[in-house]
Amino acid sequence: MDRDFYTEDHELYRQTVREFLIREVIPHRERWDEERWIDRTAFTAAAKAGIYALQIPEQYGGAGELDYRYRMVVCEEVSRAHALSFALTLALQDDLVLHYLLDLTTEEQQQRWLPGFATGEIIGALAMTEPGAGSDLQGIRTEARQDGEDWILHGQKTFISSGIMADVVIVAARTDPAGGTGAFTLFVVERDMPGFERGRKLAKIGLPGQDTAELFFDNVRVPSANVLGGVGRGLQNLMSHLPRERLGISAGAIALSRAIFEVTREYCFTRTAFGKPIGDNQHVRFELAEMATELDIVEAYVDKSVRAYNAGTLTPVDAAKGKWYTSELQKRVVDRCLQLHGGYGYMSEYPVGRAYTDTRVQTIYAGTTEIMKEIIGRDLSRKPLG
Known part of the structure; x- marks a missing residue:
């Protein structure tokens, strides 16, 4: 069946993606799966080649390209390269974390995080799932209470893709014990914040190269400058x-x-x-x-x-x-x-x-x-x- 979907520019981009995969991914994919870890240099190389994070505005080092067909080209070519652990990590960055950081951040937050994302030096994760809360987001028990200008975050998450590798983790927490749709807020927890600990790198039956982890937050002090998308708007932001x-x-x-x-x-x-x-x-x-x-x-x-x-x-x-x-x-x-x-x-x-x-x-x-x-x-x- 003829597919009138891509333009000549998309096909030129496809060649760029193929060359990148031949050079930077295919020689290493088996080792990554055996070691259960993807080299971080693969993501800095991918960002440099424009394989992901294209939608980041030019002033922060991106291309400002919003056409999702370029993302489709990457999906197709990485699948043909049979590098699915790498593919999932790219999807986590492009379709989850970066989307939140583009839509919900203040200008000051964008200046802090987007340039590193554009170079592949910052890897992100999204932490919603807990041992007792998966699809039911209302069951989230991780909580944050305000303490002056900061928030004290306490709880745990599980099944977090890129949880070990991540430099920034978007964490969903309960900020209003009374419950309701306004009871949750998103926070950006950064690497090495005191009280933030990585647990086990979980052993999965598939996608072994893509790290998946437990995360623990033991009274982590998170500044108000790391609230993402407004207090009490976490559930709406997740759903949107x-x-x-x-x-x-x-x-x-x-x-x-x-x-x-x-x-x-x-x-x-x-x-x-x-x-x-x-x-x-x-x-x-x-x-x-x-x-x-x-x-x-x-x-x-x-x-x-x-x-x-x-x-x-x-x-x-x-x-x-x-x-x-x-x-x-x-x-x-x-x-x-x-x-x-x-x-x-x-x-x-x-x-x-x-x-x-x-x-x-x-x-x-x-x-x-x-x-x-x-x-x-x-x-x-x-x-x-x-």
Whole structure:
């Protein structure tokens, strides 16, 4: 299917991304996964090459480029390079942390944090999830109480992507014990603030190179200058940024699904069994045909969502639709592709084997499939009938 989505400038940028990946990522991706750590120099090199943080304004060292299609190009090329731990870290920076720092900061805060982000010297993390609070943000127990011009932050977070590496962590905390939608505030906790401790680097079943951690805040003194987006507006600020986060999941899911499908298609028409390529068997061709059709259809929805985001019209409900469906599609496609590879698919040296374990979390983070369906269902229940 023809895809009238990218311009010549996007394709020129694609070549830049490919050259960067060949030079700075592909030679190291296996080592990163084995060591469960990505070299920080990879992010300074990525920022220098313009692989992420393009939307940072020029006065802070960025390109001021807001077109999300450039982000899509990166998703596609990193997926083709089979560097998914690196891909997730880029997504965390571009689709989560940086989006908060661009939208919710004061000019003074932008001057402090954006230049370092633009050079890749500052890595960020978003800390919402707690041992007893995941999708239910109202269950957050980490609290902050005001003490003069400062806030005293106390509590813990878990499953925090880039929690070990992060220099700045956006922390959601309860600031009003009475509860309600105005009970939460976002704070930026910086590396080496007294009382801020990193816990275990958690061992995951996939994405091993991308560090995930427990974080502890033992009466951390946070200055009022590090309040992000206003006191009592934490919940609203979190909710308003979910469409970008979920669009990022959709972009990564369709890119990875397409990349693994193409690897599998080539395998099916080069691998022989009983004297002929396995792709000459009708069942295999039907499997490929079904996946190709689903990918084209879902890709059209993601393209539409990107255009809506660029126009400022992507709704939380439409982003939720894309997030759950693309992540579930990714699970199905990767699983079927592994089956078509046979025993080779179960080997970690093959991209499809690594993608199989890396894929499973897609339907969990940024809101589970069930939560996405609930968001959509509630919207449907509010619409007039007839």
